[in-house]
Amino acid sequence: MAKAEPPPATGSTEDATFEQFLAKLGARDKLNVERLLAAEATSKRHAEVWRELATFLFSLAGHAVQTSGQQAVRFFLQDGKYRLQCFALEDQQDAKIHVYLTDVLAAATKKKVLVLDKNHDEDDESEMKRYHSVKQPAVHVGIEALTASNSGNAPEHYKHMVGWNRRALRVTVPESATREQLELVQALCLLAKESTKS
Numbered sequence: 001m002a003k004a005e006p007p008p009a010t011g012s013t014e015d016a017t018f019e020q021f022l023a024k025l026g027a028r029d030k031l032n033v034e035r036l037l038a039a040e041a042t043s044k045r046h047a048e049v050w051r052e053l054a055t056f057l058f059s060l061a062g063h064a065v066q067t068s069g070q071q072a073v074r075f076f077l078q079d080g081k082y083r084l085q086c087f088a089l090e091d092q093q094d095a096k097i098h099v100y101l102t103d104v105l106a107a108a109t110k111k112k113v114l115v116l117d118k119n120h121d122e123d124d125e126s127e128m129k130r131y132h133s134v135k136q137p138a139v140h141v142g143i144e145a146l147t148a149s150n151s152g153n154a155p156e157h158y159k160h161m162v163g164w165n166r167r168a169l170r171v172t173v174p175e176s177a178t179r180e181q182l183e184l185v186q187a188l189c190l191l192a193k194e195s196t197k198s
Helices: 012-024 027-042 044-060 105-110 179-195
Strands: 064-068 072-079 082-090 096-102 114-116 129-133 140-146 168-174
Touching (some): 012 044, 012 064, 027 044, 027 064, 044 082, 044 096, 044 179, 082 179, 105 114, 105 179, 140 179, 168 179
Antiparallel strands (some): 064 072, 082 096
């Protein structure tokens, strides 16, 4: 199978959307993001992947955006008078990026978006498992199911996503993620956004 081409260079429309994301941040949060992007400067591809994911999550949940230190960004939807966190983006500068979202594995499997690789135990919720695209089996991501019971003292950037009997997913993509991998993550995020409306 031919190697997937990397995503095209960011265009002016995407740049404008990323600028809107930055404009939504408070002064301290914007500084945190700027420091994160400066740290990513050693890997252009890493920075491109992070920017695309941040822009996409903002397009789905841009009611409010808040950083958690210099490693994570939280994204909120409006929920009546309140706000509901539905995504987080974490980057520990360790050659991978984590996207947190509502647990939509059942819906993603039913809609034939992805499938669990055969060498993983479906009953084990405590470890990251490898899933691949139904349409493109060579396209895969790592996914870990998170609950209040298996997350312990969860860090701020996703602790509110696993409280009150909520379940979340931590999707891991490599810093050199292909277009197909990013599209798989985006499909999961779209399902998560839809699930908040029901």
